[in-house]
Amino acid sequence: xxxxxxxxxxxxxxxxxxxxxxxxxxxxxxxxxxxxxxxxxxxxxxxxxxxxxxxxxxxxxxxxxxxxxxxxxxxxxxxxxxxxxxxxxxxxxxxxxxxxxxxxxxxxxxxxxxxxxxxxxxxxxxxxxxxxxxxxxxxxxxxxxxxxxxxxxxxxxxxxxxxxxxxxxxxxxxxxxxxxxxxxxxxxxxxxxxxxxxxxxxxxxxxxxxxxxxxxxxxxxxxxxxxxxxxxxxxxxxxxxxxxxxxxxxxxxxxxxxxx
Amino acid sequence: xxxxxxxxxxxxxxxxxxxxxxxxxxxxxxxxxxxxxxxxxxxxxxxxxxxxxxxxxxxxxxxxxxxxxxxxxxxxxxxxxxxxxxxxxxxxxxxxxxxxxxxxxxxxxxxxxxxxxxxxxxxxxxxxxxxxxxxxxxxxxxxxxxxxxxxxxxxxxxxxxxxxxxxxxxxxxxxxxxxxxxxxxxxxxxxxxxxxxxxxxxxxxxxxxxxxxxxxxxxxxxxxxxxxxxxxxxxxxxxxxxxxxxxxxxxxx
Numbered sequence: 001x002x003x004x005x006x007x008x009x010x011x012x013x014x015x016x017x018x019x020x021x022x023x024x025x026x027x028x029x030x031x032x033x034x035x036x037x038x039x040x041x042x043x044x045x046x047x048x049x050x051x052x053x054x055x056x057x058x059x060x061x062x063x064x065x066x067x068x069x070x071x072x073x074x075x076x077x078x079x080x081x082x083x084x085x086x087x088x089x090x091x092x093x094x095x096x097x098x099x100x101x102x103x104x105x106x107x108x109x110x111x112x113x114x115x116x117x118x119x120x121x122x123x124x125x126x127x128x129x130x131x132x133x134x135x136x137x138x139x140x141x142x143x144x145x146x147x148x149x150x151x152x153x154x155x156x157x158x159x160x161x162x163x164x165x166x167x168x169x170x171x172x173x174x175x176x177x178x179x180x181x182x183x184x185x186x187x188x189x190x191x192x193x194x195x196x197x198x199x200x201x202x203x204x205x206x207x208x209x210x211x212x213x214x215x216x217x218x219x220x221x222x223x224x225x226x227x228x229x230x231x232x233x234x235x236x237x238x239x240x241x242x243x244x245x246x247x248x249x250x251x252x253x254x255x256x257x258x259x260x
Numbered sequence: 261x262x263x264x265x266x267x268x269x270x271x272x273x274x275x276x277x278x279x280x281x282x283x284x285x286x287x288x289x290x291x292x293x294x295x296x297x298x299x300x301x302x303x304x305x306x307x308x309x310x311x312x313x314x315x316x317x318x319x320x321x322x323x324x325x326x327x328x329x330x331x332x333x334x335x336x337x338x339x340x341x342x343x344x345x346x347x348x349x350x351x352x353x354x355x356x357x358x359x360x361x362x363x364x365x366x367x368x369x370x371x372x373x374x375x376x377x378x379x380x381x382x383x384x385x386x387x388x389x390x391x392x393x394x395x396x397x398x399x400x401x402x403x404x405x406x407x408x409x410x411x412x413x414x415x416x417x418x419x420x421x422x423x424x425x426x427x428x429x430x431x432x433x434x435x436x437x438x439x440x441x442x443x444x445x446x447x448x449x450x451x452x453x454x455x456x457x458x459x460x461x462x463x464x465x466x467x468x469x470x471x472x473x474x475x476x477x478x479x480x481x482x483x484x485x486x487x488x489x490x491x492x493x494x495x496x497x498x499x500x501x502x503x504x505x506x507x508x509x510x511x512x513x
Contacts, residue, residue: 121363129360132320133374133428134346 024216028146031139038144045148049110053156060105061160064097065167073175082176086183087190089168094195098161100247103206106153107239111214114145115235118218119228142219146211153207154200202250206243213239271298273432273464279328281314288314290488301458301465303475305510306485312468316434320354321345333431350378353430357437359421361409368392368405371424378428395423399453415446419453426457435467439474451477472511484510
């Protein structure tokens with residue numbers, strides 16, 4: 001009976017948290033449409049999140065491109081299908097690997113950053129100070145950050161995809177003596193709008209999930225430095241898990257459209 | 261230092277009646293009452309966890325009271341809309357215990373921040389630069405305008421926070437432990453600054469403190485918050501000679 005009661009409590013806590021998160025998300029959409037629009041702060045956040053994540057995303061995607069090509073090459077060679085490398089790598093990267101890897105990197109960098117920053121602002125009463133001064137802290141802190149990460153993630157994904165393809169090309173060039181023109185001609189021949197558009201749309205949702213979870217955890221952070229650490233940690237864990245759930249749903253929906 | 265003689269009249273600027281606030285089974289405030297007059301410095305003392313900070317947060321709408329009324333300049337804040345409350349907040353300054361300066365902004369941006377929402381109070385053509393410099397000059401830190409909060413000492417942070425509170429020219433200032441965490445000399449400087457501001461702008465002040473020296477110097481009247489109610493009330497001199505053991509405990513040093 002004790003075990004059942006514990007499960008019951010955990011389940012109810014989970015459902016309460018889920019409800020709070022849903023309310024937080026709906027408040028984000030309501031506040032986004034209200035004046036005043038904090039354009040200056042939004043631009044500052046876009047710069048912080050986009051520009052400062054670029055190097056990390058670039059390095060990660062470059063290595064992924066290299067590794068993917070190196071790992072796949074021997075298998076394709078066995079079947080005499082090594083000429084399919086550019087097509088195979090580009091479709092894998094554009095449809096799946098590029099968006100999910102970029103989103104995971106951003107969940108680690110941006111999600112934890114937002115969670116820790118807002119958490120520390122909550123603990124040191126900076127959010128209260130904003131509210132007392134008559135400014136809506138939700139609009140100034142949450143709306144700008146969530147919007148910035150939602151807008152920046154698809155851009156980072158597109159750049160990351162490009163860099164990953166360059167990584168893959170380098171392997172092809174060194175091992176198979178494939179020229180730049182040949183490689184990228186094959187890449188663009190094999191990629192269709194049906195690959196790029198669903199991947200870009202799901203990247204917006206990835207960004208939204210990272211921003212909402214990071215802001216939610218930071219904004220309602222428990223008192224004390226321990227609370228800030230937990231907010232940053234759980235922002236990364238929950239948003240990473242959410243990314244895979246969103247990815248699965250996106251692939252499922254895209255598959256339905258392909259079948260039509 | 262002797263208590264300053266402030267120009268106090270009988271106009272009530274702030275009144276709390278029967279304020280109750282509980283967190284689960286923990287009943288923090290059990291019918292707290294308070295009246296603050298125009299130009300008065302009212303000091304509230306109480307043990308840690310007695311509900312002083314909860315009371316002050318209910319007063320500015322940061323926390324919702326369970327019951328009771330809070331009237332600030334004829335406005336019952338428990339019944340105001342969010343917009344009306346935000347406008348009223350321009351007349352209530354709040355100095356936070358830990359200063360609560362915005363880490364990512366310079367001192368100038370910290371002071372400009374409250375002005376963005378209250379342009380109507382000063383007119384849309386108001387010169388924010390002049391207001392920032394005036395507020396910083398009042399606290400003796402005009403030279404620190406471009407520094408980041410991380411570059412300031414504890415005392416300087418408290419002064420900048422006071423300047424940020426003053427920039428909207430509030431009619432009431434709420435001080436939450438204004439001298440806590442400061443060395444005695446800096447604490448004394450902050451107390452003098454509070455007195456100067458009170459004289460210059462004739463503000464009404466509600467000061468929450470544990471610092472008996474601060475209370476002695478600055479209070480026109482004192483209120484002891486014990487067990488969730490206003491347990492004792494009077495001037496510093498009256499309360500400091502009280503025979504009540506709970507009251508004596510605050511003044512035994």
